Amino acid sequence: MLRRPAPAWSLDLRLGLWLVLLGIALAAAAAWLAPGDPSALGPTGQTLLAPSWRHLLGTDALGRDVLVRLLHGGRVSLLVGWASMVVATVLGTLVGLGAGLARRPVRAALTAVIDLFLAFPGVYLVLLLVAVSRPSLGLLVLVLSVSTWMDTARLVRTEAMALRDREFVAAARGLGLSAGAVAWRHVLPNLLPTVLVAGALRIGQTILVESFLSFLGLGPQEPLVTWGGMIAQGRAHLLDAWWLTAFPGLAIAVTVLAYNLLADGLRGRFWGEGQGEEVHGGAA
């Protein structure tokens, strides 16, 4: 009854949004900020240098500047994260809408498909699909989308079903609108907050999975730079060159945090503080 009014632009939302935009800007400007091939070997004698004014974040075992590689690595992570989010969200929303609103046999079939996919821990699906096909960047996006769309689908389905029982949807049917028009004009717009919050979270989670794959050497291959790959290369120098592991890890963490903050902020803006946690895979 007395819901706490949430500020429109909470600290979470502002911070998350700024970090997200900053990340995109840095990735977009990487070629301009640090021209040249980030994978080309550095000059001899420049290997494993600790952070200094010349190399702010140090150099790796091949004498390459860590900061330069970090900037370029962000491009892969963000590209993969955003692209698979878009594919997974579109797929998940369509299947979820169908599973929530279509006629009974279609609805039951789509629900069964969602439930089957939900039983798979996403990482195992990714590993399975990577085992079958060594991914190019495009295939990687496909693999990650196929492994994650069901979360969105479940949320959309639950909400579409709740909306279907709401009076305004019945009223819209009663006014003579077709089923498609009702889904498009009355159900989908009311789903949008859920889809947006889930999408923001999805990007962060996908970046985590992608970096783990790259860490295993199963992600995008050289000459593409990836943060996970950089951590893997630094693993051999854990003791003598901490900066090789630390900075890519922090880069991943800050990026993922940015999207999580954005999701939290959006959640607060849409539903008020502490509401709508279901999107987080929280309450069943």
Add this chain to the structure above:
Amino acid sequence: MVPHAPVSERPPVPRYILQRLLHAALLVVGLLTVVFFLVHLMPGDPVGLIDEQHLGAGGRDLVRERLGLDRPLLEQYGHWLAGALRGDFGVSLRQQRPVVGIIAEALPNTLLLTLSAFLLELSIGVGIGVTVARHPGRLRSRSLATGGLVLYSLPSFWLGLVAIMVFARDLGWLPAGGMHAPDAAWLPFGARGLDLLRHLLLPMLVLGLGNVAVSARFTRSSLGRILADDWVLAARARGVPEGRLVWRHALRVASLPVITWVGFSLPRLVGGAVAVEEVFAWPGLGRVAVQALLARDYPVIVAVTAVVAVVVALGGLLADLLARWADPRLRLDGDRPEVR
């Protein structure tokens, strides 16, 4: 005339269990089907990816024949389904022994790590969740919530590496990986348990702490909803002290859906363990999967994925059954909200 609506209007339990068992059987077949078709419909050739050194005499064609990849798709599917339902997932290309044995060894280790990490996550997460729900907007709540979110954003494989660097290499307090010391087999029983605990501690901490935010959120949202309920206001107005209200009453109501939630969280928990197992060389299913993947041991990775999905799905069904048995209100949920 019955004086009030009887409570026991839910369907009789045996029928319900029967329904669930049928559901479970269908689920298993469905999951095996999904795995099969995903593998075969993805573009790419698993055998083509195998390194030459792992191939025996006869090369790729022989492997294809052994895996049955040269036969028609539907025949392969029937063969796979029949084998899998009997527990026969073929033979590992690398280890040359039945895949079932490999999985049977690794599954308990994964469950041990996953569940202990989950208990850790839950005990810290509930504490944070209660604080945040009771004092929304306070500095302490905000920093706890933000701390959880930061931990949640860290890549667990990286956090594992950092933990190894600090606690195993630099400080030397705990072992860097594995599940037992090399000489563990000769130790007395108690010391062996302690040894296992020392090995478990780091991976459990990394996995559990990373997910504290999830439990905290769950607690916060269910408790927050309940604290906003009218009966809580009524209890306050009757003079029930705040601490008692939260810990004895509200949390009890909030904890009822927790069983359902655990079942629901299984995929997240098991999936999250993969990276941690890999970094800490913990001999669980995740490590088996990753190692098989790196060696292009195709039958193993397929089988592990299928088994994990089946275990997780059956666990979810079990949780659902338990929840129904434990929560008096789920009986009511069968009833559609009454039309006023």
Add this chain to the structure above:
Amino acid sequence: MAQPDLLRVEGLSVWYPGAGRPALADLDLAVAPGECVAVVGPSGSGKSTLCRALLDLLPPGSRCTGRIAWCGEDLVAGSARWRGLRGGALGLVLQDHRHALDPVRRVGDQLDEVVALRAPHLDRAARRRRVAELLAAVHLDQVPDVARRHAHELSGGQRQRVNLAATLAGGPRLLLADEPTTALDLPVQREILALLLSLVRDAGLSLLLVTHDRDLVPLVADRVLEVGAATPAVATGTAPATGSTVPTTARLAARRVHVSVASRGGPRDVVCGVDLELAPGRTVGLAGESGSGKTTLLRALAGWLRPRAGSVELAGPVPAAPAARRRLVQLVSQDPAAALDPQQTVHAAIREAASQVAGRRDAAERARRLLADVDLTADLGRRLPRELSGGQRQRAQLARALAVAPWFLLADEPTSSLDPDRRLALLALLARLREVHGIGLVIASHDLGLLAARADEVVVMHAGLIVERYRPARHAEPRHPFAAALAAASPTRLTPADLRLPSVARGDTRPAAPGRRLVGPGCPYAPRCPHAEPACRTALPPLVEETDGRWLRCPVRGLGAR
């Protein structure tokens, strides 16, 4: 005269966190011992806020200025003194009985806890005796095993009695009753109110009754305090400019309609074989308690629900397309907030509806005129539903229904979301629509008095059955015992005697959720009926036409009886 006031409030203002406008502004109030004070005002005027402020239970972050004194002693926010009063000398009875009890603990345990808090020295047996006393004080002692039940196993009236018992456990000197009867059926409301008053008077307590129902006030209160400025009523202006005339041959008929809804024990009929015929230009009043099947019947008539058996037929020059047929019968929902899409502005919603019968440009024009017809300004039209008041939303919903030029308009409790001042205006608007366009009208309400004054025919429903149909113009009073009870409970008819009579002595032993068991062989009203005879419990009486032209489902009260 030197006796100090029990409670004294001076210049109380409350702001919720983040809100610019105070929820309650500069309020003065005094309650003397043994006095009953009513606080009246429309919804949103800060009545509930007052209750929370008096108990020091405002949400965290709220700001509160002014002075609250108890027996001449100033109360300090957050003090132990105030906390000690809460649940002790200061008791609260909440508005919504459905949510005011812990859902998972037994009623007896909840009472036991409060007793233990107030009297820690009592042992278990003594506490149990005290709980039994409390239950007896609210006339629940005749309900078997009431202490061992959960909240959901009680009826609304029973739950509200338990709340009252829990409040009494603290030994209050002042009861704050926040709309204690709103969510209940009218006869139950009367019982609860009578119980509340008898408790207050017998024990010499003071009562602060918060209500929006002005009809009640003179019956209960020694003094009245108005909060919130009354907003001007809807102008009953000129005839609506929009709409087309309904063909005189149009008929909407329900034939032996059964509607079932899913429930725990399988599908259950909530409407059981209803016949009804509607004609243009006529008003049918549908009366019944909540749970009697009114809403379900209206939904079936509007085509939102499919009857399990029987049929709903629309006759006249009906178009062939199903979508076009659907729009000829429009339902105006009881809850306008739920019936409007939350992310669509009012104007857009009406325009969307209008575009079903008109071209794009005409639709916009039509929407503008409809807004004016229901007295909404263009500025209000640009707002989202949540930015409107309940009455504005109700009128927006009405305009949207009219936009598709319906033949029949079904209004489900159209006035329940409105403050009393606005109810008459909305009913007048409906009457105008009927006169000008010849729309056939159904108004569903639990207030039989209100319907009798406005409808050509009144249909009384109970437990999914029609129990009586009569014409108010011809038959002065309903005859069926249930209909008579409903008529007597109409707020417009209440007399002080109704509330002072110990009509509650028999207690509320009714089953939870009336209308739940419709399968029993007898008349569903028999368990509550003062005229019931043994035969009533064994066979369902038929609905028969009496010699005076009314239809009645009661052999005992019928003219042919005896």
